[in-house]
Amino acid sequence: MSLLLASVGFGLVTSAVLAIAAVGFTLQFAVTDVLNLAFAAVMTAGAFAAYLVNEAGASIWVAIVAAMAAGAVLSAVLNYVVYTPFQRRGAAPITLVIISLGTALIVEFGIAALAGGINVSYLMSQGKTHDLGGLILTTVQLIIIAISLVVMVGVYAMLRYTKLGKAMRATAANRMLARSCGIRAGRVIAITWGLTGALCGLAGTVFAIDVGSFNASSTDIFLILILAAVFLGGPGNAYGAMLGALVIGLGTEVSAAYIDADYKYVVAFVILLAMLAVRPTGLLGAAT
Amino acid sequence: MSADALTATGVTAGYGGDPVIRSVTLRAQAGQIVSVVGPNGSGKSTLLKAIAGVLRMSAGKVVVAGRDLTNAAAEVVARSGVGYVPQVDDVFAPLTVRENLEMGGYLVARSAVPDRMEHVIEVFPRLGSMLRRQAGKLSGGERKMLAMGRVLMLAPSVFLLDEPTANLAPAIARTLLEEQVTTLARSDAAVLIVEQRARAVLAVSDYTYVMGGGELRLSGTPAELTESPAFVESFLGGHRDQAIQRSEADDHADTGKA
Ligand SMILES: Nc1ncnc2c1ncn2[C@@H]1O[C@H](COP(=O)(O)OP(=O)(O)OP(=O)(O)O)[C@@H](O)[C@H]1O
Ligand SMILES: [Mg+2]
Numbered sequence: 001m002s003l004l005l006a007s008v009g010f011g012l013v014t015s016a017v018l019a020i021a022a023v024g025f026t027l028q029f030a031v032t033d034v035l036n037l038a039f040a041a042v043m044t045a046g047a048f049a050a051y052l053v054n055e056a057g058a059s060i061w062v063a064i065v066a067a068m069a070a071g072a073v074l075s076a077v078l079n080y081v082v083y084t085p086f087q088r089r090g091a092a093p094i095t096l097v098i099i100s101l102g103t104a105l106i107v108e109f110g111i112a113a114l115a116g117g118i119n120v121s122y123l124m125s126q127g128k129t130h131d132l133g134g135l136i137l138t139t140v141q142l143i144i145i146a147i148s149l150v151v152m153v154g155v156y157a158m159l160r161y162t163k164l165g166k167a168m169r170a171t172a173a174n175r176m177l178a179r180s181c182g183i184r185a186g187r188v189i190a191i192t193w194g195l196t197g198a199l200c201g202l203a204g205t206v207f208a209i210d211v212g213s214f215n216a217s218s219t220d221i222f223l224i225l226i227l228a229a230v231f232l233g234g235p236g237n238a239y240g241a242m243l244g245a246l247v248i249g250l251g252t253e254v255s256a257a258y259i260d261a262d263y264k265y266v267v268a269f270v271i272l273l274a275m276l277a278v279r280p281t282g283l284l285g286a287a288t
Numbered sequence: 289m290s291a292d293a294l295t296a297t298g299v300t301a302g303y304g305g306d307p308v309i310r311s312v313t314l315r316a317q318a319g320q321i322v323s324v325v326g327p328n329g330s331g332k333s334t335l336l337k338a339i340a341g342v343l344r345m346s347a348g349k350v351v352v353a354g355r356d357l358t359n360a361a362a363e364v365v366a367r368s369g370v371g372y373v374p375q376v377d378d379v380f381a382p383l384t385v386r387e388n389l390e391m392g393g394y395l396v397a398r399s400a401v402p403d404r405m406e407h408v409i410e411v412f413p414r415l416g417s418m419l420r421r422q423a424g425k426l427s428g429g430e431r432k433m434l435a436m437g438r439v440l441m442l443a444p445s446v447f448l449l450d451e452p453t454a455n456l457a458p459a460i461a462r463t464l465l466e467e468q469v470t471t472l473a474r475s476d477a478a479v480l481i482v483e484q485r486a487r488a489v490l491a492v493s494d495y496t497y498v499m500g501g502g503e504l505r506l507s508g509t510p511a512e513l514t515e516s517p518a519f520v521e522s523f524l525g526g527h528r529d530q531a532i533q534r535s536e537a538d539d540h541a542d543t544g545k546a
Pocket of ligand 1: 303308326327328329330331332333334335375
């Protein structure tokens with residue numbers, strides 16, 4: 001019982017981290033048409049940016065802002081320098097996936113070259129532990145969950161109620177028709193890279209906080225979990241990604257409590273494959 | 289010439305290979321309904337796409353209200369007061385009906401949006417009862433009405449309508465042409481409309497262009513065209529007298545599809 005509860009606690013934290021990343025990834029994909037496999041590498045770049053600011057003396061919770069800025073800038077740069085030029089030249093979506101994989105390696109090795117291959121961790125305290133009806137969570141873990149909830153509500157509100165959010169959904173649904181409505185799709189796409197890049201930097205930092213110590217390639221496997229959550233929910237569907245993150249986060253951590261923890265990523269994909277066999281478009285389908 | 293809301297001159301465009309339409313010239317004045325008819329594949333949609341900025345033209349010129357929009361980006365064309373309803377993919381499927389209308393009014397000041405929406409619902413009353421529904425789950429006819437309502441939100445000075453009556457029952461199609469499309473033109477906009485239902489659209493047109501094989505074949509007022517035996521033969525299905533006497537039920541005799 002307490003093993004189950006403990007693993008549920010871990011699962012919720014993993015879900016919270018994963019949800020931020022998966023929502024960013026899926027929105028990016030929906031609006032820009034790029035399945036950006038460099039997403040996890042940009043997460044790491046954000047985590048390192050936070051590390052630098054944290055090293056310089058700032059609290060990690062302040063450093064998160066630097067990570068978001070770094071993620072936004074790096075993503076916008078990747079869009080301008082890599083993805084949009086290739087899209088303009090008519091590169092097929094599958095070609096862009098391969099290009100993004102190459103980009104991931106370049107970003108990752110770039111970080112490794114700058115930071116060295118060493119593991120780093122933030123200067124921070126984990127805070128007290130709290131017993132929430134058997135769920136044991138630290139203050140830091142509670143903060144991560146709270147940040148994630150705020151992001152989810154914020155993304156929901158933006159997509160539903162703001163002009164920009166609706167323009168993003170319209171652009172995702174039908175870019176040409178959006179332009180015929182007068183929406184400057186190119187600008188919406190650039191803003192989307194910035195916003196989802198900020199989520200990416202945030203996700204990278206809370207990921208690094210959660211795992212404790214990290215290096216340039218720490219998010220490699222996490223990318224797999226992001227993809228599982230995104231496709232479980234239906235690619236391009238932000239609410240699907242939230243649901244997918246919850247299922248994958250809980251599924252991997254709870255299973256890890258009962259079977260060898262090394263298999264938890266296998267579990268993620270077993271869940272995904274089983275679900276896709278039943279609903280090939282994902283839990284909530286493709287649309288946001 | 290400057291009185292024309294829309295002038296397209298020598299438009300030549302295609303999809304990468306040989307041009308699909310060659311040197312098409314047409315004009316429409318404010319308050320006019322100008323129709324384009326022709327068999328399937330004759331290039332009607334291609335022409336509208338080129339005017340709407342969705343497709344690059346390799347030659348030609350498009351002027352809207354005195355402004356040169358030749359090969360302008362689609363969003364620039366929209367910002368110049370051109371409302372385009374494509375033949376397919378004409379709504380934002382995952383968005384609700386209300387959100388679709390809001391996107392149609394994207395360029396409209398926020399404070400003016402509710403009034404515009406009210407006006408659109410006056411013109412298309414059925415939209416009013418389905419504002420919360422997802423556009424992708426509407427019937428083909430409901431979708432077309434939404435697509436029309438969407439461009440009406442912009443209150444454009446030029447409407448480009450690509451087969452707005454597709455998927456509509458013949459009687460409803462006729463009503464749409466006679467009432468709603470006519471309403472659009474009455475608001476002092478120019479309506480350029482592509483239609484398969486030659487007879488029905490002729491009845492509401494001020495002027496009609498006939499396309500064939502990517503070129504303009506004929507043009508004239510409906511009265512002039514119905515004097516042309518070749519036109520009557522190919523588009524209205526039979527001799528002129530017979531054609532005119534045809535029963536209502538045949539009214540949707542489709543150009544080219546027949
Ligand atoms: N996206 C495209 N890529 C390549 N060729 C196209 C494309 N769209 C249309 N065509 C070709 O251009 C020609 C004209 O097509 P267009 O859609 O303009 O005809 P249309 O008159 O609108 O026909 P319909 O009455 O069936 O709508 C056709 O031969 C068609 O095969
Ligand atoms: Mg067509």
